[in-house]
Amino acid sequence: MKKVLAIVFGVMFTFQMQAEKQKAYSDKGEKPRVIILATGGTIAGSGESSTKAAYTAGKVPVDDLLNAVPQIHDLADIKGEQIAQIGSQDMNIDTWLKLSQRINEIFDNNEAEGVVVTHGTDTQEETAYFLELTVNSDKPVVLVGAMRPSTAMSQDGNRNLLDAVMVAASPNSQGIGPVIAMNESVFAARDVTKTITTNIATFQSRNFGPIGLIYDGKVSYYYKSLRSSEAKFNVKGLKKLPQVEIIYGYADASAITVKALREAKVKGIVYAGMGNGNFNAQVGAELEAAAKSGIAVCRSARAGGGRVTLFNEVDDKALGFVVADDLNPQKARILLMLALTRTADANAIQDIFFKY
Numbered sequence: 001m002k003k004v005l006a007i008v009f010g011v012m013f014t015f016q017m018q019a020e021k022q023k024a025y026s027d028k029g030e031k032p033r034v035i036i037l038a039t040g041g042t043i044a045g046s047g048e049s050s051t052k053a054a055y056t057a058g059k060v061p062v063d064d065l066l067n068a069v070p071q072i073h074d075l076a077d078i079k080g081e082q083i084a085q086i087g088s089q090d091m092n093i094d095t096w097l098k099l100s101q102r103i104n105e106i107f108d109n110n111e112a113e114g115v116v117v118t119h120g121t122d123t124q125e126e127t128a129y130f131l132e133l134t135v136n137s138d139k140p141v142v143l144v145g146a147m148r149p150s151t152a153m154s155q156d157g158n159r160n161l162l163d164a165v166m167v168a169a170s171p172n173s174q175g176i177g178p179v180i181a182m183n184e185s186v187f188a189a190r191d192v193t194k195t196i197t198t199n200i201a202t203f204q205s206r207n208f209g210p211i212g213l214i215y216d217g218k219v220s221y222y223y224k225s226l227r228s229s230e231a232k233f234n235v236k237g238l239k240k241l242p243q244v245e246i247i248y249g250y251a252d253a254s255a256i257t258v259k260a261l262r263e264a265k266v267k268g269i270v271y272a273g274m275g276n277g278n279f280n281a282q283v284g285a286e287l288e289a290a291a292k293s294g295i296a297v298c299r300s301a302r303a304g305g306g307r308v309t310l311f312n313e314v315d316d317k318a319l320g321f322v323v324a325d326d327l328n329p330q331k332a333r334i335l336l337m338l339a340l341t342r343t344a345d346a347n348a349i350q351d352i353f354f355k356y
C-alpha cells in the first residue's frame with residue numbers, strides 16, 4: 001500500500017513539476033523563442049496538381065513555409081533561416097557541419113529555447129543522429145518533414161510543422177536530445193529510421209518505439225535514452241570528416257567493392273552484413289586485408305533491427321573489426337566518421353560504439 005501511495009505521489013509530483021515548467025514562460029509574459037532552420041525536402045515541395053504524386057522537393061522558401069502555418073506564432077517567437085534548399089538525398093557533410101555549427105552557436109549565444117530543422121525525409125535520420133553526436137546542449141532540436149508536398153491534398157507538412165514548433169517550445173523537451181517529430185510521434189535520433197518509401201507513417205523506431213506522443217497540441221514523453229548524453233564530438237572549425245563508405249552484404253557477394261575501397265584508401269568501411277553482421281569467405285578475406293592496412297572496419301546489419309554482437313560467428317578481436325551494436329549502417333557510418341576524428345584504434349572505436 002505504502003509503495004502504491006509513493007508511486008501515486010511520485011507521478012503527481014512529476015506532473016506538478018511539468019505544469020510548473022509549462023508556466024515558467026507565460027508568467028513572464030514571454031513566449032519561448034524557436035528558430036526554424038530550413039533545408040528543403042518534401043515539406044518544402046511543390047507540385048503541379050493536388051492529386052498527382054509528382055513534385056519537386058525543396059522549392060518553397062522558409063518564409064512561405066512559416067506563413068502557411070500562422071498558428072506557430074501563438075506558440076513561440078519564431079525566426080526562420082534558410083540553411084539549404086535541397087532534396088535530402090543531396091544532404092552532405094558540408095551542410096551537416098554548417099547546421100551543427102549554427103545550432104551550437106544559437107544555444108551558446110542564447111538566441112533561442114529550441115530549434116526546428118525542416119528536412120527531407122530520405123536522410124533525416126542521419127542528420128538527426130549527426131546532430132545528436134555534435135550539438136552540445138540540453139535544449140531541444142526537432143527535425144520535421146513531410147511525405148506529401150505542400151501543394152498536395154491532405155498534405156502533412158503544416159500539421160507536422162505546428163507540432164514540431166510545439167515540441168521545440170515545450171519545457172518538457174529539455175534533455176531529450178535531437179528528435180524527429182512527425183505524424184503525432186516523437187522519435188529519438190539514435191533509433192529512428194525511414195521504413196516506408198511513401199507512407200506518412202514512414203518514421204519508426206527500430207528497436208525501442210517512439211519516446212513521445214503528440215496529441216491536441218501537447219507532447220507526452222515516455223522514455224529517454226540511457227546512452228551517454230555528455231558532449232560528444234566537437235566539430236567547431238571542422239571542414240570535412242574522414243571518408244567512410246558502406247558496403248551491402250548478400251548471398252554470393254563478390255569482394256570487388258571491398259577491394260576497390262581498400263585501394264582507394266578510405267579511412268573506414270561499414271559493412272551492412274547478413275544476419276548478425278555476417279559476410280561470406282571472399283568478402284571476409286578482403287575486409288581482413290582492409291583492416292590490416294589500417295582501415296577501420298565496422299560490422300553492422302542489413303536486418304533492420306536488433307544489435308550486431310561481438311564474437312558471434314566472427315572473431316572481431318582477431319580480425320581487428322568493430323561492431324555497430326544497434327546502429328543501422330547509415331548511422332554507424334556517421335559515428336565511425338566522427339570516432340575517426342579522435343582515434344584510429346579499434347578498441348577505442350569499439351568503446352565509442354558501446355557508449356554513444
Ligand SMILES: NC(=O)CC[C@H](N)C(=O)O
Pocket residue numbers: 040041042043057086087088089119120121122123145146147148
Ligand atoms: N518525403 C520527402 O521529404 C522525400 C523527398 C526527398 N527525396 C527528400 O528527402 O528531401
